[in-house]
Amino acid sequence: MSSQQLDAVIVGAGFGGIGAAIQFNRMGYQDIAIVDREDDLGGTWHVNRYPGLTVDVPSTTYSYWFEPNPYWSRLYAPGVELKQYAEHVADKYDVRRYMRFNTVVEGARWDEDAAVWLVSLAGGETLRARFLVLATGYLCQPRTPDIPGIETFAGRIVHAAKWDDSYSLEGKKAAIIGTGSTGVQLVPALAEDVSELTVYQRTPIWVMPKFDLGFTPATQRLFARLPAAQRLLRMSTDGFMDLMVTVAMWKFRRFRPVNRAAAAIGGLHRFLSVRDKELRRKLTPDYDFGCKRPTLSNTFYKALTKPHVHLETAGIERIEPDGIVSRDGSKRDIDTLVLATGFDVWESNLPAIEVIGRDGRNLGKWWRENRFQAYEGVTVPMFPNMLTQASPYAWVGMSWFDTVEYQMRHMNRLFGELQRNGANTFEVTEQANARFLQEMLDLLDDSVFHLGNCATSRSYWFNSSGEAPLFRPTSVRHAVKEQDRFPLSDYTIA
Structure with missing residues (x-):
């Protein structure tokens, strides 16, 4: 067992883990270990390298707000550029030094007496840390x-x-x-x-037309010399993506025609691309747009x-x-x-490792027996000093970076309060968690998931109980603003 006590252990060296490490550094925490079972950083964008791999969200939106990349070759960049971007961010913000690769985490357990997390690694080593971050992503199994x-x-x-x-x-x-x-x-x-x-x-x-375009070297130089130009483009892609997801999926009750319009665009794209009627019929979804x-x-x-x-x-x-x-x-x-x-999202990924909190509560077992839930998509009652990124009601928008960055804002406010109080632990209250869960369930009542025809979609967004607790059914803007105003009394700080 390691005798050194770390500030934090982050499980996963993808964009979520990198973002969490950067935020820890901003808050003054330097003794960090980022552990990953793969042989390099990047998460999904390291593991996946199949032919034709690209982002399906505009690259201007699929990146950190605080670290724009002026050198994307296209609006929808190929996967290799996402891998390079991960390397660039890790090096620029000096978090690669924390990373341990080819390291399999077997489980984590909260030590109540010492108020630390004990993180067990394959091979017998145990890391001790004040804080634990699960940054394994939704798509890792x-x-x-x-x-x-x-x-x-x-x-x-x-x-x-x-x-x-x-x-x-x-x-x-x-x-x-x-x-x-x-x-x-x-x-x-x-x-x-x-x-x-x-x-x-x-x-x-549902396959939609791809309005892609290449960025010439001159355009890249413009973005590098005049970041505001790329910011303006990003505001456009961010706004369009957020509006479409919010209106077409989460506000389905009021804006059903918008959903139908999106489906019509997909249908027209299919009609223009496939002239054979029988083939086109086989390719036509029989569920509503947004269910999958x-x-x-x-x-x-x-x-x-x-x-x-x-x-x-x-x-x-x-x-x-x-x-x-x-x-x-x-x-x-x-x-x-x-x-x-x-990927197996539900059975072996939420959580991706065994996590035991206070009083022996098993996170995976508790989620399956008491519904998937996490306050603000970040914390869970009975799991002190733990943050979970790819968690219930965390995923907002279509870009993973939207989720990572609102969670970084949550960390900033939460750890700031912890430091102001000179405290050692935080834990979300049962009452706050229950309130947030009910808010999410109420919002989902207006969504395409509840009101649309999703029965035949076979979407990984739904679990075996027919619930869809991955998404936070709000706009990105709303999720970000909430991190600046959630009641600090929702946490027990000690």
Whole structure:
């Protein structure tokens, strides 16, 4: 067991963990450990490196407000640039020095007597820290589909979240399972290389046109020399994204026509891209826009119209050593199977590690037995000195950075109060947590999740109980303002 007591342990070296470390430094905390099971920083943008990877939120919005990047090559930057941006921020704000890679956290337990968190690492080491931050993200546990016979497949299986750059798909007969955001990006890229591609779709996705544009070197120089110009562009992308999510999803009761208009744009995009009526029918969602994460692409539909690309919607019966048998009895012979099957959000990710708070309360067990909940999407009763980023009712807007930065503001106010009182611990009260949960539930009553037709969406936004507690159903602006005015009495400071 380590004898050194740290100020904080942050689990996860993605953009959330980096943001938390920067905020700790701003508050004067320097003894920090950022631990990550991967071999480098960046989280999702380190792990994911599949062909065609890009952001599906404008890069001007998908970045820290306090650290704009004038050098994006496009409005929707490729994934490699997000990785480079993570490295730049970590180096500029000098938080890379805290990072320990290839380090697996097995669990964390609150020591009531010592008022510290004991964080157990694989290999037997234990870190002691005043504060614990869970920064593991929502999408950190890749899902492998439970399909009969998958273990017998004799060809190559490649998961999108574990891409093997050394494996060439040139001339291969391939299949891809999954048409979520990852699948939509992968299909056009795969279609360029393989001799034959079969796309297995369980649920159609809303695909919107992508109004992308490149930034020339002259534009990049302008952004670098005149940051206000990029700020102005960001205000436009921020405002549009926030307005659309708030109105089309959270204010569905009052603004149903806006939701319908968004769906109509998606429908027109599909109509103009796919002339075959039967193929278009298979690609048409039968659930409302916003029930499942929509995506942007100008190439996905077109790729599906190519003669060597086939869309299968009958469902998979089983996988055999040399191919896939659909439920209608047809078989596709393949030598490569690509899995774009997403991530396990609920069963093994909330939380991603075992966390034991006061009186032996197990966070994962408590959430599953008492509903998923976290005050302001940040703290949980009976878990003193703990912050959780990818938590219930935390995700606001469509950019993860919106969530990270409002949580940094929450940290600023909360830790400021802790320091002013010369206190050692904070813990949100049961009453404050219950009040916030009820506020979120009341807001969701007006949302597309409750009033729309979402039954067939099969969205990871919904848990096994049919609830959708990932999102904070407010505007980004509202979430940010709340961090400056939540009652400090909602916390027990001792």
